Amino acid sequence: MSIDTRAALNAQDTHIYDMLGVRPFINAAGTYTRLGGSRMPPVVVEAMVEASRHFVEIDELQARAGARLAELTRNEAAYVTCGAAAGLLVATAACLAGNDPARARQLPDLTGMRSDIVMYHSHRNPYDYAVRTLPIRLIEVGFPNEVIPPTPWELEHALTDQTAAVIYVEARWTARGALPLDEVVAIAHRRDIPVIVDAAAQLPPRENLWRLTQAGADLVIFSGGKDLRGPQSSGLIVGRRDLVDACFLIGAPHHGICRPLKAGKEEIVGLVAAVERYMAQDEEARLLWTERFVDRAIEQLSGPGVEVRRCFPNEAGQPIPRALVTFMGDDAGRRRDHVIHLLQAGRPSVEVAPAGLDGLYVNPMTVDTYEEDPLFDRLCAAMAGSRA
Numbered sequence: 164m165s166i167d168t169r170a171a172l173n174a175q176d177t178h179i180y181d182m183l184g185v186r187p188f189i190n191a192a193g194t195y196t197r198l199g200g201s202r203m204p205p206v207v208v209e210a211m212v213e214a215s216r217h218f219v220e221i222d223e224l225q226a227r228a229g230a231r232l233a234e235l236t237r238n239e240a241a242y243v244t245c246g247a248a249a250g251l252l253v254a255t256a257a258c259l260a261g262n263d264p265a266r267a268r269q270l271p272d273l274t275g276m277r278s279d280i281v282m283y284h285s286h287r288n289p290y291d292y293a294v295r296t297l298p299i300r301l302i303e304v305g306f307p308n309e310v311i312p313p314t315p316w317e318l319e320h321a322l323t324d325q326t327a328a329v330i331y332v333e334a335r336w337t338a339r340g341a342l343p344l345d346e347v348v349a350i351a352h353r354r355d356i357p358v359i360v361d362a363a364a365q366l367p368p369r370e371n372l373w374r375l376t377q378a379g380a381d382l383v384i385f386s387g388g389k390d391l392r393g394p395q396s397s398g399l400i401v402g403r404r405d406l407v408d409a410c411f412l413i414g415a416p417h418h419g420i421c422r423p424l425k426a427g428k429e430e431i432v433g434l435v436a437a438v439e440r441y442m443a444q445d446e447e448a449r450l451l452w453t454e455r456f457v458d459r460a461i462e463q464l465s466g467p468g469v470e471v472r473r474c475f476p477n478e479a480g481q482p483i484p485r486a487l488v489t490f491m492g493d494d495a496g497r498r499r500d501h502v503i504h505l506l507q508a509g510r511p512s513v514e515v516a517p518a519g520l521d522g523l524y525v526n527p528m529t530v531d532t533y534e535e536d537p538l539f540d541r542l543c544a545a546m547a548g549s550r551a
């Protein structure tokens with residue numbers, strides 16, 4: 164979303180996708196992997212290109228990149244993996260094997276190791292396949308959306324001598340029914356059990372890069388391919404020195420269960436460049452731009468049978484506003500579907516996020532400044548088209 168003339172100049176160039184017969188689009192939906200995640204700014208692409216020109220030792224690069232990432236994110240240590248989902252698997256494996264190379268090699272055989280992973284039932288989600296890939300026993304605590312607030316004893320009871328880690332999901336879309344992170348940390352740490360936090364989409368704000376570890380989480384995982392705008396196949400693990408060392412030991416290029424989760428030199432360098440940029444960017448100016456974008460949506464997209472309002476925070480809990488467009492009347496659902504179809508079918512093609520049966524979100528998060536005008540032209544035309 165930065166004003167980036169190079170990106171603007173190159174934006175018309177869709178040759179590579181045209182050649183394959185693939186439809187590029189303006190993404191006003193969000194950082195969804197199935198829609199391409201996010202786009203790397205030129206500083207990130209250039210860092211990757213430079214990295215691609217040389218051979219280096221991956222262990223040395225991981226160590227140096229980790230040190231720089233730790234410094235930037237105010238953490239003890241950091242490690243680069245090939246996505247946040249991969250990070251969940253690496254972090255879990257690291258908690259199982261610890262810093263013992265023999266145990267790291269022994270996985271997925273858990274003989275002699277703690278093999279329980281504890282997680283709130285309300286936190287279960289499709290990304291936990293990454294954890295269940297290991298032959299662990301997943302112990303669920305509590306019930307989602309329980310009316311009675313969760314009590315400490317449920318978690319205390321679930322933690323035993325067999326518990327290797329607690330996995331905590333930090334996201335606004337999880338059900339209620341989990342204790343706050345600091346209470347979970349306090350209970351787990353009383354038994355020396357590490358807490359892994361899946362915070363894949365918890366950026367912005369950038370202080371989450373250190374807030375969650377400062378709240379006591381032992382390992383915190385972020386996606387490199389969402390708002391950080393690093394390589395799509397990158398993920399960041401930050402946290403306790405000894406556990407990050409265990410990630411390093413069990414991760415590629417070292418052989419073992421995490422060898423398939425390789426981050427190449429280009430991804431490692433690209434993620435460092437992305438985090439450097441993220442720390443330097445003007446978060447305040449960006450927020451103002453997104454607020455203005457949503458004001459414009461309210462002004463230009465409201466009309467007969469259509470209500471537009473500001474939603475804050477967004478679905479992941481990020482402090483970025485979105486515009487919720489709600490269609491009213493008997494044929495609301497049909498009109499909504501028609502608008503989405505018109506947006507996809509026109510040029511430039513546009514993707515928005517459906518909301519329920521009769522609404523859609525227009526999200527500024529993945530829109531660059533040079534796309535704003537063409538996007539609003541398309542939105543206004545599609546809204547008019549659906550009334551016709």
Ligand SMILES: *Cc1c(COP(=O)(O)O)cnc(C)c1O
Nearest residue numbers: 246247248249290363364386387
């Ligand atoms: C996006 C997301 C992931 C996966 O991130 P990738 O970098 O795409 O692997 C994992 N957990 C949560 C909560 C997410 O939102």
